[in-house]
Amino acid sequence: MNINEIIKELKKGTAEIIDFERIEKLIKDYYENGKEFLVKIGMDPTAADLHLGHTVILNKLAFLQKHGAKVQFLIGDFTARIGDPTGKSVTRKVLSQKEVEKNAGTYKEQVFKVLDPAKTQIMFNSEWLNELGAGGLIALAGTFSVTRMLERDDFTKRYNAQQSIAISEFLYPLLQGYDSVAMKCDIELGGTDQKFNLLMGRTLQRTYEVGKEQAVLMMPLLVGLDGTNKMSKSLGNYIGISEPANTIFAKVMSISDELMWEWYLLLSNKSVDEIEALKASVEDGSAHPMEVKKALGCELVERFYDEANAKSARAEWESVHSKGALPSDMKEYESEGKIWIVEALKLCGLVNSSSDARRAIKANSVSINQSKINDEQLHLESGEYVLQVGKKAYAKLKVKNGI
Amino acid sequence: MNINEIIKELKKGTAEIIDFERIEKLIKDYYENGKEFLVKIGMDPTAADLHLGHTVILNKLAFLQKHGAKVQFLIGDFTARIGDPTGKSVTRKVLSQKEVEKNAGTYKEQVFKVLDPAKTQIMFNSEWLNELGAGGLIALAGTFSVTRMLERDDFTKRYNAQQSIAISEFLYPLLQGYDSVAMKCDIELGGTDQKFNLLMGRTLQRTYEVGKEQAVLMMPLLVGLDGTNKMSKSLGNYIGISEPANTIFAKVMSISDELMWEWYLLLSNKSVDEIEALKASVEDGSAHPMEVKKALGCELVERFYDEANAKSARAEWESVHSKGALPSDMKEYESEGKIWIVEALKLCGLVNSSSDARRAIKANSVSINQSKINDEQLHLESGEYVLQVGKKAYAKLKVKNGI
Known part of the structure; x- marks a missing residue:
């Protein structure tokens, strides 16, 4: 792959990239001088059970790892361990150190199905946030104004709707941004819903004079099995990456043809050109959509298991659905x-x-x-x-x- | 003094008292069971040079010390030691540990001219705020909403005027309130400009289930020599308590008769009845206002020096102004x-x-x-x-x- 091809694949499926020039430069620098760069990804430590939605970003990270990236896989253990002094919170789940460690273990097991462990560093933000102390946090909070924080979409809406916003909620984006300061990352990846927080990292790296400002690469949220809503565990429209191979394959087979193309872009490792070619062959009738869907199912099962499992999952599905493809002219x-x-x-x-x-x-x-x-x-x-x-x-x- | 008389003197000059019943109960409990109570006063450690304005509250504390109060004299060293990561702040003065200690020494020297050292405990909030950590501060910030914080007068004004409010500014009132949690105080004293923060202590003691809710006693701000503005060093309309005895006396003599009565209420140890009697004798012509003013000057010099100094300051002033009172019919x-x-x-x-x-x-x-x-x-x-x-x-x- 030459640089142009890498760039083209890097852009595949992305929703928005901020400071693209920087990313391009980092990759060039890797190929010209062998210099690796740091890519941050933050994960919520309360939900260690990953589904395909999470892997959209993991895939992009895996791609970057092939082209010079050292991934900083951040487990936000610090905030997960904060209790509620009022004892009134029912939504906040406070994790013990033990639970955090257990979740971290489960995370590793899962993400290394996608990421290259040799190029991944698991990090915990308690490392620098404990050290930050109340004083450091106040200083951090001094760098950002109330008005600007209220500009964050969800805050604006809640403020205007006179819904309560706890002052602590203003601190979380700052802490997330401060992680980027401590980690000195070059790029941060996240979902489009994280844009404000991702930019905060960029802002704070500038404020704290880290000497760099992270580029930001945002991926769209993966639509779930229902074809409508964001994939999420609570909606039940998900495929867990630890589900049995047969289940993963069958669930992939259940999605619409339209959604299949979106999943190809966000989940498959096929290149942009390969996907375009597939599309063309479906359009000109030389390939059946169901066969293309089976190929996606196989690719995903192979990623989380292996080729043998992919083959047997496919065979199992076909035997259950042995009547073959449905007629295309049904009333x-x-x-x-x-x-x-x-x-x-x-x-x-x-x-x-x-x-x-x-x-x-x-x-x-x-x-x-x-x-x-x-x-x-x-x-x-x-x-x-x-x-x-x-x-x-x-x-x-x-x-x-x-x- | 019986309880009613004590209460009458306690109320002298106050601007507002919240939960007066509690204060009354504490004093009664002291006289009936010998149980002392804790009264908090917070001082800014950046300005260790006290003027008469500061002593309005110190006088009230000294009065309370005679009736069961242990004064918790809090030096807010924690926030004074927080730096500005942007390096842009010109207004924030960051103090070193050494400066804080030096200021604390100066403070003690001054406040013990008014307070009883045996019934005063000097405290530093770094003791519990360092321990609080970033996590504790986030939990603290989780107990209070953005909307309620914006209800504080100065925040409302600035927010509406689109002036910037740093998020850190939302944390200071919380920290001040948390001091009351850590100190378990029964009463907090402060100026009327501190009402929001004083009530925060009450709120947070309830939130953190300290088992008590501090009563709040607010004193008005002392008007300075110019008869118009709040006494302050920057306006130059002040009397420093460490100024020479002669200067203190002469400055007292320079204020208007009207202001003199306000000062009597806020600065003199004379009882409400004694002050009323003085007023009456000026009104019926049996006493000259200048003589009454001299008595105030003497009382204040005696408080910060001793009786001998008071006498000589008065004599010195009289010799300089030997021509006597100015004609009352000046053009x-x-x-x-x-x-x-x-x-x-x-x-x-x-x-x-x-x-x-x-x-x-x-x-x-x-x-x-x-x-x-x-x-x-x-x-x-x-x-x-x-x-x-x-x-x-x-x-x-x-x-x-x-x-």
């Missing part, structure tokens, strides 16, 4: 509101009567989304379904407002 | 802007010509405010002056906008 139907399976089969013209429908269900010849069903009391809620009776009769049914 | 003149002494004497009709004026100055027969002058280039700036030529010719001159 489509809609239901306003929740619908009983017997009515649904009638609506889609797959049976002639209710008794026909019941008989088919009993005979084990009805599938929903390629899985057999045998409950004739089943009701379909909001969503899209492929209904199938026997080997040949297919229909698509969209249930609206059905909850 | 009054005004000058718009700074005026040359020669012009001033002409304006007031004390001389017939400029050469007359020069001659009088050379002959050492011109006085301003009863002090001889000999500089014929003197210019009078804003203020009120008694001009005198020879033994009999007096005039009052008011110079406006003269700086």
